[in-house]
Amino acid sequence: MVNSKDSLIPCLGIVTDIRVDTPDVKTFRVVASDGRKPFDHMPGQCAMLSIPGVGEAIFSITSSPTNTAYMEFSIKKCGCLTEWLHMIEVGQMITVRGPYGRPFPVDSAFLGKDLLFIAGGIGLAPLRSVINYCRHYRKRYGSIDIVYGARTPSDLVDYQEIVEEWSKDDGIRIHLTVDREAPEWTGHVGFVPDYVKSLHFDTNKTAVICGPPIMIKYTLQGLCELGFDKKQVYTTMELRMKCGIGKCGRCNIGSKYVCKDGPVFRCDELEELPDEY
Amino acid sequence: MYKTAKEKLPAVLDAISRYFSLYLPVDYEDGAVFEAYSYGKTLSSKVNTVKSPKEYFFPQTETLVNFKVDGKSLSIIDPRRESEDFVIFGMRACDVKSLAILDRVFLSDPIDTYYENRRRHGIIVSMACSKPAATCFCTTFGIDPSEPDGDAILYLDKDTLYLNIKTEKGAKLLTPLQGIIVDCEQNEVDTQKNLIRERLKKLPLSSLQTTTFSSGKTDDFFSSEVWETLSDTCLGCGSCTYVCPTCHCYDIKDFKTADGIRRFRCWDSCMFSDFTQMSHGNPRTKQSERFRQRFMHKLVYYPTNHDGIFSCVGCGRCLKSCPINMNIVKVMKALGGEGNGKQ
Numbered sequence: 156m157v158n159s160k161d162s163l164i165p166c167l168g169i170v171t172d173i174r175v176d177t178p179d180v181k182t183f184r185v186v187a188s189d190g191r192k193p194f195d196h197m198p199g200q201c202a203m204l205s206i207p208g209v210g211e212a213i214f215s216i217t218s219s220p221t222n223t224a225y226m227e228f229s230i231k232k233c234g235c236l237t238e239w240l241h242m243i244e245v246g247q248m249i250t251v252r253g254p255y256g257r258p259f260p261v262d263s264a265f266l267g268k269d270l271l272f273i274a275g276g277i278g279l280a281p282l283r284s285v286i287n288y289c290r291h292y293r294k295r296y297g298s299i300d301i302v303y304g305a306r307t308p309s310d311l312v313d314y315q316e317i318v319e320e321w322s323k324d325d326g327i328r329i330h331l332t333v334d335r336e337a338p339e340w341t342g343h344v345g346f347v348p349d350y351v352k353s354l355h356f357d358t359n360k361t362a363v364i365c366g367p368p369i370m371i372k373y374t375l376q377g378l379c380e381l382g383f384d385k386k387q388v389y390t391t392m393e394l395r396m397k398c399g400i401g402k403c404g405r406c407n408i409g410s411k412y413v414c415k416d417g418p419v420f421r422c423d424e425l426e427e428l429p430d431e432y
Numbered sequence: 433m434y435k436t437a438k439e440k441l442p443a444v445l446d447a448i449s450r451y452f453s454l455y456l457p458v459d460y461e462d463g464a465v466f467e468a469y470s471y472g473k474t475l476s477s478k479v480n481t482v483k484s485p486k487e488y489f490f491p492q493t494e495t496l497v498n499f500k501v502d503g504k505s506l507s508i509i510d511p512r513r514e515s516e517d518f519v520i521f522g523m524r525a526c527d528v529k530s531l532a533i534l535d536r537v538f539l540s541d542p543i544d545t546y547y548e549n550r551r552r553h554g555i556i557v558s559m560a561c562s563k564p565a566a567t568c569f570c571t572t573f574g575i576d577p578s579e580p581d582g583d584a585i586l587y588l589d590k591d592t593l594y595l596n597i598k599t600e601k602g603a604k605l606l607t608p609l610q611g612i613i614v615d616c617e618q619n620e621v622d623t624q625k626n627l628i629r630e631r632l633k634k635l636p637l638s639s640l641q642t643t644t645f646s647s648g649k650t651d652d653f654f655s656s657e658v659w660e661t662l663s664d665t666c667l668g669c670g671s672c673t674y675v676c677p678t679c680h681c682y683d684i685k686d687f688k689t690a691d692g693i694r695r696f697r698c699w700d701s702c703m704f705s706d707f708t709q710m711s712h713g714n715p716r717t718k719q720s721e722r723f724r725q726r727f728m729h730k731l732v733y734y735p736t737n738h739d740g741i742f743s744c745v746g747c748g749r750c751l752k753s754c755p756i757n758m759n760i761v762k763v764m765k766a767l768g769g770e771g772n773g774k775q
C-alpha cells in the first residue's frame with residue numbers, strides 16, 4: 156500500500172524555462188525530475204501545480220499533447236500562488252499532478268469539422284493546446300478560424316507564435332482584436348463578442364469559446380444569433396478546485412463535478428446545470 | 433450467533449482490546465463520544481454520539497504528504513503506512529450505512545488510498561438500537577436499526593449480549609472472545625428485533641418521506657423559494673457538516689513545520705462563505721446559495737450520481753447541533769416530503 160500511487164501525492168517538476176508573455180502572464184515550461192514530460196494528457200485537460208508551503212491550484216495545460224518533451228502552463232498573476240509562481244526562477248522545483256478532467260473531443264466530435272476557436276485574454280491558454288494539436292494532425296480537421304482578443308496589444312498571450320507560426324499554416328485564418336485603440340495597433344478594435352458577430356461565420360462550424368465568463372456568455376449569445384446551435388459550441392469552465400478527482404466537493408455544480416465531468420462542456424450540457432457558475 | 437451474559441461486556445471489551453485497537457462510544461456530561469478504549473471504560477447506550485465515527489476512516493485532519501525544501505530543490509516524503517486492524521465497537525445502523533455512502537466517493541476511481549487503507553483494516557461491530565431516539569429517521573432512508581450492517585452485530589437485552597458474526601473480518605473477533613461467548617440460535621434475538629421495529633413505527637419522524645426527491649429533480653428544487661426562508665437565520669457555522677456522517681468535503685492546505693512542509697487535508701463545509709471563493713469571484717455569494725448546495729447535494733445531486741441513494745442516513749445529529757434549530761428534516765418537509773410527521 157505504501158507503494159501504491161495516490162492521486163493526491165504529486166510528483167516533482169522542474170521549471171526549465173519561463174517566458175514573459177504579457178505584463179501579467181508568464182508561460183512556464185515544466186519537466187519531471189527525470190527530465191521527461193511529467194505525464195501524458197489530452198487538449199483541454201488540467202494539472203495541479205504547487206509550490207509547497209504556498210499552495211496548490213489547478214491550471215490548464217497549454218502545450219499540446221503532441222509535444223512529448225515537456226509541458227507548458229500560461230499563468231496569469233491573480234492570487235497568492237500565482238504571485239509566487241511569477242517570482243520563481245528557472246531551475247525551481249515545483250510539484251505537479253494530473254491530468255484532470257474531460258478533454259476536448261478532438262478525436263471524435265471535432266474530426267472532419269471546420270473549427271472556430273474564440274478566446275479572450277488568458278483564455279487562449281487552454282485553446283493553445285487544442286489548436287496546436289489540430290495543427291499537428293491538420294488533415295483530420297477542416298478549416299480553422301481563430302478569433303482572439305485582449306484588452307491591449309501587449310495583453311495578447313502567445314502573440315509571437317500566432318503571427319510567426321499559426322498564421323502561416325494553410326487553411327488557418329487568424330482574427331485578432333483589442334478592446335481599445337492603441338498606438339502601434341493596426342488590426343481590429345472592439346470586443347470579442349461583437350467581432351465574432353461581424354465576421355459572419357458559416358454556421359456549419361464547430362466552435363470553442365474560452366475566456367472570462369462574461370465574454371463566454373455574450374459570445375455564445377452572438378453565435379446563437381448567427382444561427383449556431385448550442386450543440387456545436389464548446390467551452391471550458393473554471394471553478395475553485397482542491398482535489399481534482401471529484402471527491403473534495405469543491406467544484407460541484409448540480410450533479411456534475413467540474414474537475415472530472417468538465418472542464419470542457421458542450422454549451423447545451425451547461426444548460427442542464429443549475430445557474431451558479 | 434454467539435452469546436454471553438450481559439455482565440460479561442467489560443470482559444468482551446477487554447479481550448478485544450488485547451488483540452486490536454478498540455474504539456467505542458463513551459458517555460460524557462454533554463453527550464457521548466467515540467474514543468479509544470482503556471480498562472474500565474463502558475459502552476454508552478446513547479443514540480447518538482455527538483460526532484459520527486467517520487473520523488476513524490476520514491479523519492478531521494490528516495497528513496497527505498511531506499516536503500523537504502532545500503533552496504530551489506524539493507523532495508517528497510510519503511507518510512502513508514499500512515494500518516493495523518482496529519475495531520469500532522457499537523456503531524449504530526445509520527453510521528454504518530454512512531460508510532457505504534462515503535465508499536462510493538472515496539473508493540471510486542481513483543481510489544483514495546488513505547481512506548481505503550483504514551476501511552480495509554477497520555472491523556465494525558454494529559449495535560442494534562433497542563431504544564431509537566425521537567430525532568431518528570433512519571427508516572426514511574431504508575435503514576433497519578434492528579439489523580444493522582457491519583462485520584458483526586451486537587444485540588444487548590436485559591441480561592444477555594448477543595454477537596452475530598457477519599463477515600470474515602468479523603470472525604477475527606472469535607479468537608479474542610474464545611471462552612467468553614458461546615454458540616446460540618439466530619432466532620434468540622427475534623423478540624428484540626420485533627420490539628425495535630414496533631418502536632420505530634411510533635417515532636415522531638417515522639412518516640418522513642423521500643418519494644418527492646427522486647434523482648434528476650435539480651430544476652424543480654433549485655429555484656424553489658423555500659431556500660431563502662429556511663436559510664434566513666443560518667449562521668454558516670458548519671456545525672451540521674462537522675457532525676454529519678456523510679459529509680465528505682475537504683480542504684487541502686500546507687503548513688510549515690520545523691523541518692519542512694506538511695500538506696494536510698481537513699474537513700471543510702460548503703456552508704462556509706469562502707468555500708468556492710476564487711481570486712476573481714465567488715459563484716455562491718449568499719448563505720442561501722450555500723445552504724441550498726448542502727441540501728441539494730444530499731437529496732438530489734448525490735442520488736443522481738449514485739443510483740438514487742440519498743446522502744443522509746437519518747442519524748438526527750444535525751437536529752441536535754444546529755444553533756438556529758435548522759435541519760434536513762425541516763428542509764425535506766418544506767420541499768414536500770411531509771408525510772404525517774409531527775415535528
Ligand code: SF4
Binds near residue numbers: 668755758
Ligand atoms: S444549518 Fe445550522 S448548523 Fe448548519 S451552518 Fe446553518 S446555522 Fe450552522
Ligand code: FES
Binds near residue numbers: 396399407413414
Ligand atoms: S476539485 Fe475536488 S471535487 Fe472537484
